[in-house]
Amino acid sequence: MQPVTGTGCPSTAVYRGGAVSELGRNLRTAREAAGVSLAALARRTHYSKALLGHLETGVRHVRPEHVTAYARALGVAVDGLYGPPQDPLRVAHKWLVSDSPVTAHNAAGRRVGPSLASELERRVIELRHLDDVVSGADLLPAVRKELSDAEYVVAEASYAEETGRRLLTVVGELAQLAGWVASDAGQYVEAQRVYLSGVSAARSAGDDALAGQLLSSLSYQIANVGDPADAALLARSAVKGAADTSPLVRALLLERVAWAGARCRDRDGARRALDGVDEAYEARSPAVAEPEWVYWLDRREIDVMAGRCLIELGDPAAAEPLLSAAIDAYTPEHAREVALYRTWLAESYARAGEFDVARDVLGKAETAASRLSSARLHLRVQDVARLLPGAA
Structure with missing residues (x-):
């Protein structure tokens, strides 16, 4: 992989590890229940037999148009292929194929007001919380849209100046x-x-914390897949x-400094x-407003980052109790x-020589x-597996 100029960050690399997704399983189950072979389904959908097999086995990512094609070819409901009504992946795909509030406002004219800003603010929060339970490859199309x-x-x-500021903030948060x-x-x-485009929007909105x-999010990526020295500077x-900025935001930004370091x-x-993370976290107060996007940072997450840093710094024994308690x-x-x-x-455990555990x-x-x-997860599994005796 080639680095991006000036960042040490590798180019696009999508994991194709053959993981079978729940949605892929649902597609295969529906096809088999209908008594339709892959070859017959290929003729009905105009997708290749190879592609359909890859969708069902997780080699290729399932997109909403694939689900629609299966539903039409098999004579089943789209909803039935997604699984339970509140399944997060189903919610993410429905989000992608439904009209956004922007469509309605476009039909009403070019002038927009605070109501659209409020609706988009609500939607970015909903998408952000979906990220807690939906993997990146599944959520990314909806966020892009x-x-x-x-x-x-x-x-x-x-729009009025204040509405414009709110809209720019939404763009920054979505970026x-x-x-x-x-x-x-x-x-x-x-x-x-998109991180860098979001910085521009956040600065235009006057939101230094969001910038x-x-x-720091870009720094985190570069620390993981690029040059850690660049990440530390960023x-x-x-x-x-x-x-x-507020205590929780400062704690989050310092976490990224700690990780790069x-x-x-x-x-x-x-x-x-x-x-500094601990000091900032202890300084939090109900009287100090925090941006919604820092909702997830708590003592448990801070302990996880501390444990990860300790492993990188050669102290795996001290990391174990922090990680175990957080996971539980x-x-x-x-x-x-x-x-x-x-x-x-x-x-x-591996770095402490406890290989069986x-x-x-x-x-x-x-x-x-x-x-x-999640490419991030698959790559982590591969990286850690190499630390174990007998690894290729």
């Missing part, structure tokens, strides 16, 4: 989410592009640019940043996060990965 619609309104509509889920899906070049969040720049093997710098506190719907954190727990923990993460469309 929402971001495109919001950018169109900002560029083409007319951060789009970058995050694109990175989770292995689309690193796209993630970098810092976007830059993370520190984000903290400096958002100097007058740990990846650089800068023990003192990483530990200072982790101390998660609920089942957070399958991707639990699996990711199990890879770090497995790494802590490491294999057991990594096996649980690998089982979850087979059901999730």
Whole structure:
């Protein structure tokens, strides 16, 4: 893979590891229940037999148009292929094929008001929370669509100054989410592009905290797949640019500094940043307003990051209790996060020489990965597996 100029960040790399998604299983189950072969379905849908097989086995990502094609060819309801009504993946795909509020406002004229800004603000929160339970490759198309619609309104509509500021903030928040889920899906070049476009929108809106969040999110990606020294510089720049911000935002930005420092093997710098995270978190107060996008940062998440940093800094034994306690506190719907954190727990055991325990923990993460469309998770499983004796 070739680096992106000036970042050390690799180019787009989509994982094609053959993981069977729940949706792929549903498509295959419906086809087999109808007594239709792959060859016959290919004739009915005009998709190739090979593509259909790849959709059903997880080699290719299932898109909403694929689901629609199956439903028409098999004479079944689209909803039935998605599974239970409240299944998060079903919600994400329905979001993609439904009309957005921008469509209705376009029909009413170019002038938009606060009501559209409020509706888009509500929708970005809903999408952000879907990311807790839907993998990046599944959520990315819906986020792309929402971001495109919001950018169109900002560029083409007319509005009052305050409404414009709110719309720009929505664009910035959607860009951060789009970058995050694109990175989770292995689309690193796209993630970098939308992160930087979001910084421009956030700065135009006068939202320094959001600009810092976007830059630190890009720093996190570069620390993982690019040059950690570049990531450290970018993370520190984000903290400096958002100097007058709320405690939780500061804690989040410092977490990214700590991670980049740990990846650089800068023990003192990483530990200072982790101390700063703790201080900022303890300074939080109900009297201080926090942006909604920092809702997920709690003591458990801070402990996970501290544990990850300790592993990078060569202290896996200290990392284990932090990671174990955090993993035990998660609920089942957070399958991707639990699996990711199990890879770090497995790494802590592997680096401490406890290989049997490491294999057991990594096996649980690998089982979850087979059901999730997350390049980040699949790559972590592969990386940790290489630490175990007998790995190829």
